Amino acid sequence: MVKKIIHTILIIAALVAAMSFTAPHNSMFTIRFENYVGDKPLRLDSVFYKNALGQSYNVSMFKYYVGNFHLTNSNGQEVVSKGYFLINQEEKNSMQVTIDNIASGEYKAIRFTLGVDSIDNCSGAQSGALDPVNGMFWAWNSGYIFLKMEGISPLSKSTGKRLEFHIGGYKEPNNCIKIIKLELKHPIKQGENNILVIKADAGCLFSGSNPVDFSTLSSVTDFLNAKSMADNYSSMFSVIDK
């Protein structure tokens, strides 16, 4: 009898051990996006910021698509996670992205798409982050808005002194899709307490290679004028070392 019990215990133990050896340690990898303007955390509506030309503005809406994350581990191997997330300053829950089924290991670099790949702009009705109900799809001229920033500037010539920048477009020569590559200073191991924090500087939209003057440009709502602003926002991400 005792023998039987010992046998059973041994078999179970062997099974558990085998399972823990063979099952790949696929788990979640968490990335938190933190939106800033310059070195100050972004606050909607209440705070006025200054652009590169010293013109004041506030932000009432800031959202953008990120997706297709590629993580490079210490051995130089890359793991890929398809799919998109809509980062929306207004919704706290949207700021943290968890990527499923990432093999265990240490990661030293990350690459992702800011926007939506061209194939996913032409794939018909979609759900989840790409559902048109999110207000990020141009119904009149098919394609996703990759980044939406709205606010107010005293210098704006638009009604209500509004700023309205809807940036998107997947076709050349107005392709606004940007691939963001970031090095991680300290390799990161995925796990609950090990979150990668990526800073997004909303102010970059108006600075960089094509500084925006709100008195002459307060509204971009199609992809024709979006390209130069997309060139600006391609540099808005950096890794925060915590």
Add this chain to the structure above:
Amino acid sequence: MKRKIVYFFCFSCCFFLLLSGFIGDNKYFAISQKDVEFHIPKGYPKPFYNFKNNKPSPSGFVLGRKLFYDPILSKDSSISCGFCHQRIAAFAHIDHALSHGINGLIGKRNVPPLENLVWDNSFMWDGRINHLEVQPLSPISNPLEMNETIESIIKKLQRNNEYAAMFKAAFNDSVVNSRNILRALAQFTGLMISDNSRYDKYMRGEDTLSASELKGLELFRDKCAQCHKEPLFTDNTFRNTALSMDSNLRDSGVAAINGQMKDFMKFKVPSLRNIEMTYPYMHDGRFRTLKQVLDHYTRKFTKESGADPILVKGIQLTEADKSNIIAFLKTLTDQTFLHDRRFADPSGHY
């Protein structure tokens, strides 16, 4: 007495059976599995939309049909898709030059017919819509058409028990969301296939054409088929047909969409199937008759006008040629399609 009761009972049964045949679930509107099977007609190319992720089912098709004919898709519940897209006109708006919208608003373009849509790789006169499934979002949100949002439509449909049941029957996830709305509509519009005109029957050896129609076909192949390519009668390109820009509409075609002057006044080459029923013609409905269209194409155009090289080279047609071509074009009228009961409005809204 007993016998009387039995007679009365039998009589009532017969009466109700008869009545239910007329009113209840009318056979005319019933959709079977066979009704939603998709076949590529003989000689047609591979479609762009192949229903791979959206296999038509009777319940999906019936939901799409209900949505297509339901004015609930417009802001004030006054206008449905079927309002402008009439079955008898191959789903164009017969005798209307420009589209209509809520509050009597007039749009900026001629309503295109809906036929053989799965072979289209872009939609609208300027090709700005890139996929059959997202096409309805454009008229839905256009302030001159339905002026509604998909978010609001979802809320209206979620409140409606009949729709809730229909979504449940049509889709595994049962959800009333934008994807299921758009996919149901694509099942309905994607199956609008015209392949049984007299021309098609002639090509299959099932019918004959008159001498005039045959002469017209020969002329058509020589003078028109370069753009209006058989069997779909379009090559899906965008071309400048030397039409002057209307001073009110100020519609510059594809150039207004991509900002490129090389595409100034370019519009999609439309299919000519059922062309007899889709008058008036051109992107702004400026020509009432096919004769007017042919008269336009036989004018002289300079290179500077920006007209397509084929038109600059010139198309010569005698008056007799024109009537023969028109006789041929009328063989593209597909009575089977125009009277296909599957696409009829079961609601009686219009």
